Amino acid sequence: MPVGPSFADVREAQARIAHHIHRTPVMRSASLDGRAGARLFFKCENFQKTGSFKIRGAMNAIFALSSGSAARGVVTHSSGNHGAAVAYAARRRGIPSWIVVPRGAPEVKQKAIADFGATIVSCDNTLESRQSTAKALLEETGAALIHPYDNDFVIAGQATAAVELLEEAGELDLMLAPVSGGGLLSGTAIASQSLYPEIRVIGCEPSLADDAFRSLSSGQLQKNSCMDTIADGLRASLSERTFAILRPRVDAIALISEAEILEAMRFVWERMKFLIEPSSAVAVAGALFGKVSGEGKRIGILLSGGNVDVGRFFERA
């Protein structure tokens, strides 16, 4: 029995969420092609609603709930893009949501979640506190947990970004996506290899949070101990589910240094004139810095989001 959603589930997700999300553009850049020595196709989820691809999975999972279940609302734990996505999707379905957010999370992120009408529930900044707070909430409310990646509906939703990219670009040789908990990379692999079995799927991961690299190298699920990377969206570790999906499908995990993340991010800002967050730059760096044997190839890159705090630019202006 294969683990994870089937491609039929992905097609269902596509139909379910189409009217609730943007079909984001696929952008190209002569100067990035030149730097990479390849033809790059950027799927711009930075322009997606709520500023990241996370809305795809959250929307699919929430709209797949039965009416009875949905009425009791949804719960998740995330101070980042997934939290905002669940809050937005729940409002769209007209149901309550509770987002468990660690104390000390940036005010601006909490405000975005609250602006979408979610109830913020504070917890301590430990995995244990998050989990126990979410568990208590679920028991109290009867709401459904929308896990950020350990959920087949979420994975099927994330897969729709790769489907759209391939619909627009046609066949590609390589597909690069950042990897954290593995939801986006799992969906990308399922979608890409269903449409084009020859496509090589590569995960890009910060060296400072390299659990997917170690898990796939060793064949044993590993956890991150250090999570100091600037790529704040990539600090989670694979689950049993995403590990099982990725093992047979992913060609390699490319490790990216912090300096490479910043250089790739700056290169995209300066040359392509749009904002990507550090987590997206991790995948760009995979193509720019010769990590993926991409010379002369057609390479798809999932730009996961554009939620970056630009305050430091304006504070000095």
Place this chain on the structure above:
Amino acid sequence: MPVGPSFADVREAQARIAHHIHRTPVMRSASLDGRAGARLFFKCENFQKTGSFKIRGAMNAIFALSSGSAARGVVTHSSGNHGAAVAYAARRRGIPSWIVVPRGAPEVKQKAIADFGATIVSCDNTLESRQSTAKALLEETGAALIHPYDNDFVIAGQATAAVELLEEAGELDLMLAPVSGGGLLSGTAIASQSLYPEIRVIGCEPSLADDAFRSLSSGQLQKNSCMDTIADGLRASLSERTFAILRPRVDAIALISEAEILEAMRFVWERMKFLIEPSSAVAVAGALFGKVSGEGKRIGILLSGGNVDVGRFFERA
């Protein structure tokens, strides 16, 4: 005898430059619409080749030269977007170019110009030095001057951005463009009112460089004395030619404070996830801050460019 290019000249420009430039996207944003209380259509010349609309006018003027004249090359004076545009267009035509640049102009801008194959000729940072240096160069080389705005081919080229915007968005109530020397605003007015005679065209100008406002209010051509605005592309003053084009066509000039420029720029970066330079933010501010009686209207906004030095963001990262 009407001053400036005709709409037939604009259509000729469109055909002449089509294969040499990007047809840039028209983008929309629910959150900016909400803030403005209007429907906004952003013409994204920040994604244009060389990072600004200036390539349209430069390309048109340079490709309109006779072979004999073109062979002697082109000269302009500008350390900014027009300098880079002339350098790029000249290389595209395969002819030499000389760009007069004041000593002390940012290294990064000089490098961009040099990378396009132009010869940089330094001058002092005064209007007189620029003009005398350019004049000496013209006499020495027999090259053609490509003035940044006081040139009908340049104006006809700039007009093509508004044509594309209207082709995509359909009829609009208002069209907003930043105004400096008046090339973009002149082209925008000619194109817009040729396609839709009822459209109101409004120039947006920094309060700190308000010559167009004073010229159109008084009916007498005025110059800027102070040019301290952060909108570094908007420090020039109208010429007799652009003043004569704008007087009968422009409905109003909206004045924008420095704080409003920064707030509009940040709003676009954060909500639309792309980079615009301060000069573009001046036009956005016109729509966002109730300067143009735009409530409930369909408003086109020319985003002139995305060339902004993001170094300060990364230096602190």
